[in-house]
Structure formats: C-alpha cells, structure tokens
Amino acid sequence: MAAANRQAIGVDIGGTGIKAGVVDLVEGRLITDRIKVATPPGAEPKDVLAAVTQVLETLEVADSDLPLGVAFPAIVKGGRTMSAANVSDRWVGFAAEKFFEQGLGRDITFANDADVAGVAEQRYGAAKGVDGMVVLTTLGTGIGTALVYNGILVPNTELGHIQRANHGGDAETYAAFSAKERHGLSYEKWARRLQWYYNYVEFLLSPDLFVVGGGVSKHSERFLPLLSLRAPIVPAVHRNNAGIIGAAALAAD
Known part of the structure; x- marks a missing residue:
C-alpha cells in the first residue's frame, strides 16, 4: 500500500454520540485519539453536520486530503439515507452524502453503521481470513447486522427486524441488549432470547461465522458460551472503534 493511502479518516454518527479518528489502514487501528461529542438533540441534519465539523476540527483534519468515511444509523442507498x-x-x-460533501467541501463515503462495523471485523478483526458467509450483529438499542460473503459486503441488511411469528414485534424488540435492560433479564434468561434469534438467522443463511459486537460484547463470556449453534459465534475485536475503522477503510477503497 502506497504511503499516501495508508491512512484515512472515519466518522461514526450514532443516536447519542459522534466519534472520529484517523485510521492506519494497514493495521486497522486508530493512530489519533478518538474524538467524541454528543449527538445534538433531535439529530437534525444541519446540527449533525455542525457536530461532525467540530470533531474534524478537533482532530485537526478538517482541511486534510485523506479519504473520509462516515457511518450512519440508516439504510444508505446511492448516498441517500432511507431510514432513521x-x-x-x-x-x-x-x-x-451530497449534503455532507457540500457542507464539508470535500468528497466523502457515506455508509450504514453496521455495514462498516462488518467491514472492520472482516479486514482487521474477528472475521479476518474467514471464507464463506459471516454475519456480524451489534447488540445495543437495536440489533444491527452486516453480511459479508467471501470478503464482499452485502449492504443494508436489516436482520434485526425479523418478525416473531405469533408473538408480535420484531427480533430487536425481543432480543436486543435494550430488551435485557428493559425487562431486567439475567444473562441466562437473555441468552434464551438470543438463542431463538441466532437459530433463526442460522436457519435462513447458514453462516460460517457469527461475530457479535456492541458495547455488551466486552462481557461476551457471560452469554456467548450459553448459546448452541452450528457455526462458531465470537465477540467482535474492535467494539466501539469498529464504525470509525470500517468507515475509513471503505472511504479508501
């Protein structure tokens, strides 16, 4: 990799926080501090743009010519956000994408947040070197998903919204980490819900590997060993930096 292409900037926009950093694309790691600001109340486009400008200025890369990738919690097609x-x-x-390019005065790459986390784990983390189908899930307020087949991202999967037949609601309402917190579930009781969810996804896709991300993945030893699946299921490596790393990697492609 040429020296000029060894680095890129990643920005990860979430419902509560906006994070950014400069990434070494060879090693897949941050080479600056991770800068974070609160997502503005209401998260209106102009306010989010102002917050992203702030983190780039704090990183001292607002005028940089490094590739810039932005992760966002939405379906993204042709640069448009199709959900919220x-x-x-x-x-x-x-x-x-056009709005941010005009506001920042530069080209950017705009992508779904779970998708970029999947890219980070496939290139630099738990799924590196794995052939076949990898399903990454992020367990948090909802369930975000990324599908990678033989190293190729299949974008905008929404497997957190699989419906629960005869029970109402969808998978993330029932099995996301927020459901554990909302209902005061022990890890053992929550794992039963996760078992239902991962069984369903495994039946549909027959993956070769599950990777589990989200903040709760740092406690993976408390629930992953309770699950019984045909495919291995392992914690993500990059956790809260995955969005930054994956966004930067996609921007550099």
Missing part, C-alpha cells in the same frame, strides 16, 4: 434510527425523521429519503 434514533435520529430525526428528516433523514428519511435525504441526500445525506
């Missing part, structure tokens, strides 16, 4: 999770409904159908 924990952000303003104004993002639905919004030309987000």
